[in-house]
Amino acid sequence: MGKDNVFFLEVIEWFDETGRELVHRIPEKGSGEIKFGAQLVVRESQAGVLFYKGKACDAFGPGRHTLTTANIPVLTKILAMPWGTTSPLRAEVYLANMKVFPNLKWGTREPVAFKDSELGLVRLRAHGVFNIQVVQPVLFINSLVGTMGKYTTQEIEEYLKRVIVSRFNDHLGENLDSLFNLPGRYDELSEGLQRRLRDDYSRFGLSLKHLYITSITPPTEVQRAIDDKSRLAVIRDLDRLVKMKAAMAMEKASESTGGAGTGLGMGLGFMMPAMFAETFRPRGRTGGGASAAPQKITCPDCKNPIPKDAKFCPHCGHQQLVFDQCVNCGKNLPPNAKFCPKCGHPADERPVPKMCPNCKAENLPGSAFCNQCGEKLG
Ligand SMILES: [Zn+2]
Ligand SMILES: [Zn+2]
Ligand SMILES: [Zn+2]
Numbered sequence: 001m002g003k004d005n006v007f008f009l010e011v012i013e014w015f016d017e018t019g020r021e022l023v024h025r026i027p028e029k030g031s032g033e034i035k036f037g038a039q040l041v042v043r044e045s046q047a048g049v050l051f052y053k054g055k056a057c058d059a060f061g062p063g064r065h066t067l068t069t070a071n072i073p074v075l076t077k078i079l080a081m082p083w084g085t086t087s088p089l090r091a092e093v094y095l096a097n098m099k100v101f102p103n104l105k106w107g108t109r110e111p112v113a114f115k116d117s118e119l120g121l122v123r124l125r126a127h128g129v130f131n132i133q134v135v136q137p138v139l140f141i142n143s144l145v146g147t148m149g150k151y152t153t154q155e156i157e158e159y160l161k162r163v164i165v166s167r168f169n170d171h172l173g174e175n176l177d178s179l180f181n182l183p184g185r186y187d188e189l190s191e192g193l194q195r196r197l198r199d200d201y202s203r204f205g206l207s208l209k210h211l212y213i214t215s216i217t218p219p220t221e222v223q224r225a226i227d228d229k230s231r232l233a234v235i236r237d238l239d240r241l242v243k244m245k246a247a248m249a250m251e252k253a254s255e256s257t258g259g260a261g262t263g264l265g266m267g268l269g270f271m272m273p274a275m276f277a278e279t280f281r282p283r284g285r286t287g288g289g290a291s292a293a294p295q296k297i298t299c300p301d302c303k304n305p306i307p308k309d310a311k312f313c314p315h316c317g318h319q320q321l322v323f324d325q326c327v328n329c330g331k332n333l334p335p336n337a338k339f340c341p342k343c344g345h346p347a348d349e350r351p352v353p354k355m356c357p358n359c360k361a362e363n364l365p366g367s368a369f370c371n372q373c374g375e376k377l378g
Helices: 073-078 137-147 153-175 186-202 220-251
Strands: 006-012 023-026 031-042 046-052 055-060 063-067 092-097 100-107 112-116 120-134 206-217 296-298 305-307
Touching: 023 137, 023 153, 031 046, 031 092, 046 137, 055 137, 092 137, 100 153, 112 153, 120 153, 137 153, 153 186, 153 206, 186 206
Parallel strands: 006 031
Antiparallel strands: 023 092, 031 063, 046 055, 046 092, 100 120, 112 120, 120 206, 296 305
C-alpha cells in the first residue's frame, strides 16, 4: 500500500473484536476523503472524533450520524471549511473506545536510577498495574495523536507507560530517602504516585482509575544488603528482648514466659501482597451502557443536569467537550485558540522534553529526576 493512498469514505464504522484497542483510525493508513453525507456509525461505548488538518475538531456519541457541514459546526464556523456536495472532505476519523481498560501492566524497561542516601546510586526495576478510561475523546486525540504523534493503541500505551515510569522515578526521588525504608511503604507510594499521574493523565483526556506498584526490585547485591540489614535489626531487637526479659526475670524471680517468637514480624520483602486483585476483577459485562434511557450528567460548573453528550452546558455555557488544554496552566481551550485566555501561553506549543545537564539523557516534559543518572532536574 502506497503512502498517499486515498480512501473514499461513505460508511465509517469500527468494531473492536479484540476488545483491547483504545483507539482506531479510519482509514488505518493514508488519508481519507469523506463524502458529504457520509454515515458515521458510532457503537455503544465509543466516541467518533473527526480529525481535520492535524486537529481533532468534533466528537460524536453512539448512534448513526450523517456527516454534513450542518452537524459539524466547528468545521464551518470556526475553521471556515466549505464542504460542498461535490468535493469530499480530506479528513480522518478516530474511534475511541470509552470503556475502562483494566489490568494494564506498566514496568521499567531499563532500570531507573535512584539516589539512595545510604547505598548511593541504585538501579531499580519496578512493575505495576493500572486501569484507564478515555473521558475526553477530543482532548485525548489532540494531545496524544495530534501533539505527541502517537497513532496506534500500542504507541499510545507505550507512551502512557513511559509517563508512569518517569513519574514513579520522580515520586521515589522526592519521597524516599533510602531503600532500607521501603518495606511497608508500598501503599503510600502507590497512592501518591496515583494522585500525581491522575493529573498527568487528565491532560490526555484520560481518567486513571487505579494504579498500583506491585514490585520494586533493586539489583541482587543491594537486595542482599537490605535483607542483611533487616536481619541485623531483628537480631538486635531479639537481643534487646532477651536482655529485657532477663531483667524482668531478675525482678520477678520465678516467672517464665517462653515467647521467643515475639518481635519476629519480618519478611515484608519487596513484593506487595495481592490485595489489589479484588479491585481489578472485571465487574460483569454491564459497565457503561447499562441503562437505555437518555443519560443525564451534572455540569461540573453550575451543577445543573445536562444531556450526556452536550458539548456545552445549556445553562451556563461551560465547555463540556474539551478540545485542547493549555500546556502551561491546563485551562480548556476553544478549538481555534491561538493563545490561552487565562495565562496567555501560545496554544499550539508542545511540551518540551527535559534534557539532563549531567548525562544529557532526554527525559519526559516536567520530569523532576533524570531516569538515566538520578540527577535532580531543575
Ligand atoms: Zn453549567
Ligand atoms: Zn494557560
Ligand atoms: Zn542524567
